[in-house]
Amino acid sequence: MTPAARLGAAIDILDRVLSGAAAEQALTSWARASRFAGSGDRAAIRDHVYDALRCLRSFTAMAGAHTPSGRALILGSLRAAGQEPDEFFTGEAYAPLPLSQTERNALSVAPEAGALPEAVALDCPDWLMVPLKDALGENFTHVLQAFRERAPVFLRVNSARADVPAAIEALADDGVEAQPHPLTQTAIEVIGGARRIRNSAAYLSGLVELQDASPQAAVAALPLRRGMKVLDFCAGGGGKTLAMAALCDADYTAHDVAPQRMRDLPERARRAGVAVSIRNGKALIGQRFDLVLLDVPCSGSGTWRRAPDAKWTLTPDRLSDLVKVQAEILDGAVDIVAPSGAIAYMTCSLLDAENREQIDAFIARNPGWHCCAERMFTPIDGGDGFYSALLTRE
Structure with a gap:
């Protein structure tokens, strides 16, 4: 699939999610109905969908739209990345249809990222602004900004079977690059080859388990x-x-x-x-x-x-x-x-x-x-x- 076709697929999936489908369910349904898509295509489309959902309010606003839609979210994401929408919205080979005049007019008056209201810029529902500020205090902005980014991939080293260096070495044998994480002694962060984890010998033999670092530290x-x-x-x-x-x-x-x-x-x-x-x-x-x-x-x-x-x-x-x-x-x-x-x-x-x-x-x-x-x-x-x-x- 071309990059533009991947964006077209992401638009369709996002519209399903915005209509009430769970994101994972919508992605799975699309993949089953689109056998032509390779693993790289599916991974890229998944990233587009989740990136758009993390930044739903800001991407919608940057597209000049009043309500979110698949097209608005992808247009907003391209604008946030400094990319020209006309390069992708061509209508050719499964690419999204060309921009309408209404969309062009909306984009021409849409605010820049730096001019968005706080709740919109931080992609926070209005009703949760005060509760989250109360809970997070001075860290509020930093945490909400972090929620707009992809989460790291963490593994828990099974200390009953291996230590951290041995687990990292075993993962490297299967093309998974990882490093210790300071939050707790059992946590390692995957910094390369994350999609190889489930087929790695370290995972299949029980040396490591997928688990975020925070619950590891709590346990x-x-x-x-x-x-x-x-x-x-x-x-x-x-x-x-x-x-x-x-x-x-x-x-x-x-x-x-x-x-x-x-x-x-x-x-x-x-x-x-x-x-x-x-x-x-x-x-x-x-x-x-x-x-x-x-x-x-x-x-x-x-x-x-x-x-x-x-x-x-x-x-x-x-x-x-x-x-x-x-x-x-x-x-x-x-x-x-x-x-x-x-x-x-x-x-x-x-x-x-x-x-x-x-x-x-x-x-x-x-x-x-x-x-x-x-x-x-x-x-x-x-x-x-x-x-x-x-x-x-x-």
């Missing part, structure tokens, strides 16, 4: 000790379960309200050389654990570099619903924590409503509990936005 700070009973209550795919198991020899149990999310966990645990039990809700009745990890459902506001469409679909009502679910999960965990045990509460959110305010409300509802440690990571630290708090009984 590394947990008070794990040999032989303790640990429950990952909202396990999802089980990444944090495996991270804990690689750090400390203990009794690990994974649970999720949607068990299908854990379908790959047994194989991943086998590959990593660690033991994990998988239990449903009824099997937890009467059980008590020394540590209960709650990586609760959240807005995902810390992961907007990776899932930028989530930024635009989050609403105040949706956030309110999530806060209620988080409170219910926290309160329910009290009954399965041993008397001297602890709750580790985690979100991939930067919003106070899901983080410190949630912890304060839990302590107010449950006398005798207190927060003995907490930390919020932001993209300034290198990884995703992530919050972790450790709760214990007095």
Whole structure:
């Protein structure tokens, strides 16, 4: 495919996303229906789509449009990159149709990047400006600017199987270039050949797992000790379960309200050389654990570099619903924590409503509990936005 044809495909996919389809779903559907596209084409189109979604407000404004569309987003992206739209909007060989006079007129009066209002320039929904400023303080602008860029690719070195130098060397054998990351001792950042990871011997043999550096650091700070009973209550795919198991020899149990999310966990645990039990809700009745990890459902506001469409679909009502679910999960965990045990509460959110305010409300509802440690990571630290708090009984 030509560069112009790739932009044409990105426009079609973006229109599907703007009509309500999830970005990954729209990309997958297009790829299945477009067998002529090679892997390089699919990767380039994916980049165009995600770059446009990260910068939806600013690209729309720079195209002179009042509402986002696939064409407006691609026009805005070309203008932001200093490229001439007429070179690509030719209508030839699957390229986008030539610019209309209306589009030319809009472009002629559209503001430059430096003249955009703050919320538009930072690609932030208006209703989230104040909550994010409250949460991030002086780092607000830097973090929001980071969300407009692509996220780094991080791997977690399975310390039960290899050390960082050995993992980096094994990855290099398969054309994946990586380097240690200072956020935590198990994290390495991929700086070349990221698309080769899943077929690399290091990945297939369990030496490394895909995992952002921030949750790696949060897990590394947990008070794990040999032989303790640990429950990952909202396990999802089980990444944090495996991270804990690689750090400390203990009794690990994974649970999720949607068990299908854990379908790959047994194989991943086998590959990593660690033991994990998988239990449903009824099997937890009467059980008590020394540590209960709650990586609760959240807005995902810390992961907007990776899932930028989530930024635009989050609403105040949706956030309110999530806060209620988080409170219910926290309160329910009290009954399965041993008397001297602890709750580790985690979100991939930067919003106070899901983080410190949630912890304060839990302590107010449950006398005798207190927060003995907490930390919020932001993209300034290198990884995703992530919050972790450790709760214990007095």
